Amino acid sequence: MPWRENLVPSPMRRAAVVAPVDRSRRVFVEIADAGVFEPDRADDEVGRPAVPSSETSVDDDEAILEERTRAANTVHGCAVLPGWIPDARVEAVNASIGRLGGALVEIPERRGMTPPTAHVDSPVASAFRPLVSTYATVPYRDIDPTMFAAIAYMVMFGMMFGDVGHGMGIVVFGVVAARSNSDRLRPARPAAPFLIGAGLAAIGFGFLYGEAFGPTGLVPALWLRPLDEPEQLLVAGLLIGTLLLGVTFLVAIANRWRESGLSSALYDASGIAGAVLFVGVATAGIGVATSTSWALQTGAAVAVVGAVLTFVGLLVRAGPGGAGVAEALVEMFDTVLRLGSNIVSFTRLAAFGLTHAVITAVVWDGTVSLSSSGTVPGWIAAVLLFVVGNVAAFGLGALVAAIQALRLEYYEMFSRLFASQGRPFDPLHIPADRLETS
DSSP states (O other): OOGGGGTSOOOEEEEEEEEEHHHHHHHHHHHHHHTOOEEOOOTTTTTSOSSOTTTSOTTOHHHHHHHHTTTOEEETTEEEEEEEEEGGGHHHHHHHHHTTTOEEEEOOOOTTOOOOBOOOOOHHHHHHHHHHHTTOOOOTTSOOOHHHHHHHHHHHHHHHSOOHHHHHHHHHHHHHHHHOOOTTTGGGGGGHHHHHHHHHHHHHHHHHHTOSSSSOSSSOOSSOOTTTOHHHHHHHHHHHHHHHHHHHHHHHHHHHHHHHOHHHHHHSTTSHHHHHHHHHHHHHHHHHHHTOHHHHHHHHHHHHHHHHHHHHHHHHHHOSHHHHHHHHHHHHHHHHHHHHHHHHHTTHHHHHHHHHHHHHHHHHHHHHHHHTTOSHHHHHHHHHHHHHHHHHHHHHHHHHHHHHHHHIIIIIIIHHHOSSOOOBOOOOOOOGGGSOOO
């Protein structure tokens, strides 16, 4: 699969299934069996389930087929069922229904009509898809941020859970889930690439921190020890957060352009205006942190330009008059405040990385203290403390890192990427052997 196909939703085509009325039943069954065509809903069906529970059972396939094809119209003796289909499947579907007397005819889109969103995912991309889909359906015209979100999540998780031993535990579980045929592990199989990626990130940061089941000395610190240099770790967290926000703004600018054109891409708070404001604030912050006057002055000037562009966009959206100005001022204040809090929020990468390091250090210090007695009970107690302590540190650290990485993606990144939600592609899919084909 070309990597570009993972960057945008699948191209969709507005089309209608056309068949003579006396053959329409067989053609619709063929369409349902293919499972790649989403029929329009009839006007009285919009906004309610495909099969009303008060009338039929959800498992009644015949009722589902009738419900989903109710929007078909009869024109000159032909049944016409409009809907959506991925471009890549048009030729195959046309061939399959053509032998039954049907055809797939392209029809124009109505003004304001938005195609549904469908994805052609690789196995790896499908494992990371829930990172995005649990927040929102990617709008049809937007760039799909799944792979970026996956990489960002791994980096943030690894920084907060950096430990070679604990990371290996996650990798082993992911490999077992991928290869095992056990019924208990089957639900975890789709998430195996996600688990392996998170574990590898934890291992990588574990080597950087010199942590393997805590500061045991099993691996050297290739970068820094968190408890020895917390300030440097804090700065690193801010730099990683700034980089991730920068990439987020680039994707958001492309999305605003694809959604609404140049004006939205230029003036939106998540477009070029917001990005310029972000660069200015970040540069000024670096100037303050490093006592560099030129960085502070340059950042302040850039931030002013970004603030003016952002305010113009907010003012145009709010409308003329005093009420519009007041609304734009309030939203401008909120934008600046939220931008600053977004950057500062990434300090939690260092904070929770330090927390995990402190817990494992306490466990290791206690283990060393108990074992130094040289007695058998002391050694037994040391082993128990080491095992139980690491299990507790693993469970708590993994849970906290997983939740906090997700929180950073949702609140600091996705809130900029998505100006709206898409509509998921909902094709009619019922195997033909479960329907009356006569």
